[in-house]
Structure formats: structure tokens, C-alpha cells
Amino acid sequence: MAYETLLVETRGRVGLVTLNRPQALNALNRQLLDELKGVLAGFAADAGIGAVVITGSEKAFAAGADIKEMQPYGFADAVVEDLAAGWDDVAAFRKPMIAAVSGFALGGGCELAMMCDFIIASETAKFGQPEITLGIIPGMGGTQRLTRALGKAKTMDLVLTGRMMDAAEAERSGLVARVVAPEKLLDEALAAAEKIAGFSLPSTMMAKEAVNRAYETVLSEGMRAERRLFHALFATEDQKEGMAAFVEKRKPAFKHR
């Protein structure tokens, strides 16, 4: 299937989505969101996909939501359309998803990267929430996910000044999992995704669900959720296979069930 704003391919068990609006530094417009949601729904339903990588261009992962598209909105339009709410479907994707970020990841671009399970950044990456310079605030989760990732002080600094932080600062602050040379970015992200996709899919999905629970609940509830997910995995064929393979000193052949 052809998309106007995305390039989509599969590499083995990995789905690779490249944001493709170079003329607008991959600004996130309605069409891109619709296309991305469609692609992710396809990957969600495809048993052959075990992980996804989202990337952009060398210059920009994404320079934010499309300002030209938002410019004419009034309050009523934003409320009635529930502007930015459609991105919650992207954040709700249940298989592991990695953001491979080069260049600008600003506003909605930074927020999209944070919807992924972790971020691998090129040394050239620049993160920021510059919405304040436009007379608005982040609307795709920036004030919430950034605070959870960086803490209040750094988030206030970024959100209130609108400044950008480079990859080294983003890694030091805990936003980014790894920083790599620009030419290694995609290979590193695809290798990580391939590795994840080789594990039992129920276990990677439950690992993701359990870690995400830590963001949404108190410790005792999170522990209970983890324990139940942990117990549930003993009902899978892959748990039998994984442990048998360890004992028999061979590689496991997971069937993802």
C-alpha cells in the first residue's frame, strides 16, 4: 500500500515506518496521523511483526505538529475535534516500538518519540517543546511524559523557555536510551528491534505493559499488576520453550504463543 506521508517496510519481524514530509520537516498533520494509525493497526494485527521502529530524516525526526494546519483553529474547533487526541491511539500501540531520532524532535515530534517505548538518538538529535513560543503549550503529552522522564526541574526549563536540548543532554537526563553516530542510527535501532522481535511476543508485550503501569499507578498496584502478568506468562508455550532451551543449552525457538 502506498502512503503520502510515510514510507513503510518490513524487515523480517520488524516494521519500519519513516515519516516522509521532507518539505515540512516531517511536521505532523492530520493525514500523517491517519496514515500512521492505519499502519500501526496493520502491524498490531500482523502476527509476523514483533516490533516497530519509527524514524524520520537526517534533518528532522519531526518538527512538531503542523503549525500551518493548526493556525486557523479556534477554541471551539479544538474542543469539538478534540485536537491532538488522535495521537493517543499511537501511544496505545501494544507491541514494542522504538523511536530512531535524528535532527529535530520538537513539540509533537518530541511527544511522538516519547510515545515509543524508548528512544535511540543520533548525536545530531535536538529535543524540545517550543510550543510556548507559539502561544500554546504541548498537547500530545509533552508536559506529562517529559515530566515522568526528566523530572519537574528540567521539564519546566524546557517547556517554559522553549529551548532545545542536544542528544548528550537528553541522554544524561534520561529521555534517550542510547546515543549513536548519525550513520549508525537506523542500523542500531533495527538491530534492537530485531532482537526484541526474536523474543516471545506475549512476553515482550507484557513487559511493555508492566513497565508502562509504573507510570500510571502506585507501587503496590504496579507490583500486583507485574506479578499477575508474570504469572500469566507461565501459561504460554514460549515459557516452556524458553526454559527448556536454557536447561538443554540450546537456542529457544519461540512460537509467540
Ligand SMILES: CC(C)(O)CC(=O)SCCNC(=O)CCNC(=O)[C@H](O)C(C)(C)COP(=O)(O)OP(=O)(O)OC[C@H]1O[C@@H](n2cnc3c(N)ncnc32)[C@H](O)[C@@H]1OP(=O)(O)O
Ligand atoms: C502537538 C502540540 C500540540 O504539542 C503542538 C506542536 O507540536 S506545535 C509545533 C512545535 N514545533 C515548532 O514550533 C518548531 C517549528 N519549526 C521551527 O522552529 C524550524 O522549522 C526549525 C528550527 C525546526 C528548523 O528551522 P530551519 O532549518 O530554518 O527550517 P525552516 O525553514 O524553518 O523549515 C523548513 C520548512 O518546514 C516548515 N516547518 C517546519 N516546522 C514546521 C511545523 N511544525 N509545522 C509546519 N511547517 C513546519 C517550515 O515552515 C518550512 O516550510 P516553508 O515555510 O519554507 O514552506
